[in-house]
Amino acid sequence: MIDRVLEAARAKVDGADALWRREEQTAVSFESGRLKAAAISEEAGLNLRVLASGRMGVAGTTAAKPDPAELVARARSSAELGEVVELTFPQAPGSQLPPIPTFFDRTANASLDDLIHMGRMLVERLARPDCQVNVAVQREVADTAVGNTAGARGQYRGTGIAVTADITRIAGDDVLMVYDQYVGADMPSDADLEALVRSVETRLTAALKIVAPPDGALPVVFTPAGLAAIVLPLEQALSGKTVLQGSSPLAGKIGEMLFDERLSIVDDPLTPGRPSSRPIDDECVPSRATGLVERGVVGRFVYDLETAARARTQSTGNGRRGIFGKPHIGYTNVLIRGTDGTAPLPSHALGGGLIGDIDDGLIVDDLIGVGQGNVISGAFSHPVGLAYRVQRGEITGRVKDAAVAGNAYDLLKRIGGFGTDGRWLGARYSPSLLLEGVSVASR
């Protein structure tokens, strides 16, 4: 399909690239402990970008048998209004694409019954009196093909599976919700599912007792899940796009030590076993890792072809595109690590082994409203969704009716500690981080 569309484009425009993707999903869902539905979805689509008279245009379609001429015509009329871009499509790479397994037979071949069985096992393990358990298992198989008129081609087949489990406990007007997930390209092992059960259990048990929240500027452990509010501003600020627009606080800061000297953040599309890993990006750029922050120093920003051309630099292979709209910058796997030389022993303890020295503070596992507000400024202020009070080095219970606030850039200048609980959560890997002087407001 790609070849036919690129061929049709070649005669009409100066250059073009395209992505074709077909996705098949199978999902089962358990509501309140009961199997409720099984669903499949099949979707295929094609996205075309053209350069005509130096201007860029795009068109997409989900039609079963797209008409290449119509698609090219639509992309050309989009280009008539488009901006001039000095974009060069990458040529066929001289060497082979980096080897990265994206397809796992076990995932692709799992039957509906296998998925139901896995879900049922989790429901049974998590069942408790007066608690409602929801479980969903979703498996995806996707074929991707990319190509351009400069001769580059790439295609791969990928699998992904997401297992999510949540427990809701309502006692009077107190609503407690604990959630966790397994996401991978390969099926979860028994140990993975066991870890999921234990994670939910641990956080539920510690939350049963409600205690008064503290007040003031306090040490707070952000769990891998709780870290979203801290990481989101950085992800936005490290995007080449916001740098180009002048709205990134990190613009012009490459090479400067702005964070704790142990903090490293890398975007790595070649991480084994992750569903976001792939050998080539959606614009035919071969995949490679990008050091975003290296030992506290701002490393590189991420770019797609267009923003790289405008910034007069190279694409980092972070081009992503859907069926509609133009390619944009997307992270793949973001890994946050403390590089102090010692590899910590893995642990599933809540707080990642960071609470021993806390006299009074919090563990934050979930915040409400992350992503709203003025994210890129680094300032955040959120009520807690799930948080625990730590007193004299021990978790004393769950706190409610409290809000935490601070500035991500300031807080990451000095990190009190990296937890021993590094783990994947979706496409992000991180341990818990202990941050000092986080503003906690209660009532």
Added chain:
Amino acid sequence: MKDRLAAAVKQSRADYTEIRVERTWSSAVAFRGRRLETATVSEDQGGFVRVLNKGCGWGIASFTSLDELPAMVARATELSRAVRVDDPIRLADTRPEVGDAVLELDGDVRGVSLAEKKKLLDRYNGAMLAVSSQIVDTQSSYRDEVSEVWYVNSEGASLYQLRPEVVVSGTAIARRNGNIEKGLESIGLRKGWNSVQNFEPQFRVVAQRAVDLLEAPRVRGGAYPVILDNELAGVFIHEAFGHLSEADFVYENPQAREMMTLGRRFGKPVLNVGDNGAAKGLRGTLPYDDEGTPTQDTPLIKEGILVGRLHSRETAAKLGERPTGNARAISFRHPPIVRMTNTYIAPGKKGVGFNDLIQDLKLGVYACGAFGGQTMLENFSFTAGWGYMIRDGKVAELVKDVVLAGNLFKTLDRIDHIAGDFTWNQMGGGCGKGGQFPLPVTEGAPHVRIEEALIGGDV
């Protein structure tokens, strides 16, 4: 198309079968700063099949290849049969509706060139950029669509709906040294081209506010009396209460049902709340929901007492109540789930205005506009676009980073004054739930006073 769907339904071997097919024509233009990002026309189409069998759960298939329709009905039936359930799924009875519902296009967007749409957005974007040299960036977008939806089920329902939509949004980003602030304008209407003209002044206002916020102090965290403006009061009722009134939250959960027992007091007698999918001409308005049920005005809180909730056919059957026309799906890619439409706080006494709400306050916060809101069951957060301190009964200095955090039950009960100045706020964006975002909804409210609410921020 209806005949094609009816034929596929007829061939189905399942006890209950429904098919929804959508064809959506859309165009989009976006600017970032002075630079055009995209100008595109898209056509998206696909189908959704959902079936039920006795003793079995839902079997669901969604697909982009409509040629596969009969095969997809068969596959959905197989999936349903694989899902054995002890507790049968029932659907509340509804009269099978037959008909065509074509909403007013108010200037068919399909007849307007992409170049004209670019010109319109360029004007709004330019209006923001021209406000000050401190406006360093903008994000502006225009999007329209005309969606055709066919719905047929095995009970005899057969519907065709034409749903237009147009959204114009702009974010102005102001920067001075390391300080960055933003202002947001968004207009979302279930209408067409004529309805989005002449909004330059509104875009100028938000850009100026972003500049003003650069100088404004952060609000000091703590508990205050808080006045919500119409927009934020609407977001508040949607987030804090609306989601709990969606019956899929309670229908399988005895504890939740107890918490949301009809007849429970939720607020003072001034408080009246409802959801009206049949309101005329709003973005959340639909003649029929995605199960073919007609929409309606559903009272949720009457004089402070919980009186109703929002239903799909499945949740209504389970709770022995009537479907309310709130089963909605964002597209053929998703099943219908219980969602809001146009959710409102009804106006208080006529003639009661904003000044009546603040005159007896020594210190308070006037929270305005909404950057967003999220609820986690009984806890919620919403982020105001900006705010003012209220001092000695008067509006005082502009403040920023106004985030309200709260507990639903306490906060609803603390609403002590409601003004008479009701407005619907038709914004773009939409509501997210169960992986379905953005669903077009509208919120409406007058100015509302909360005796005491927690404002996050530095302490």
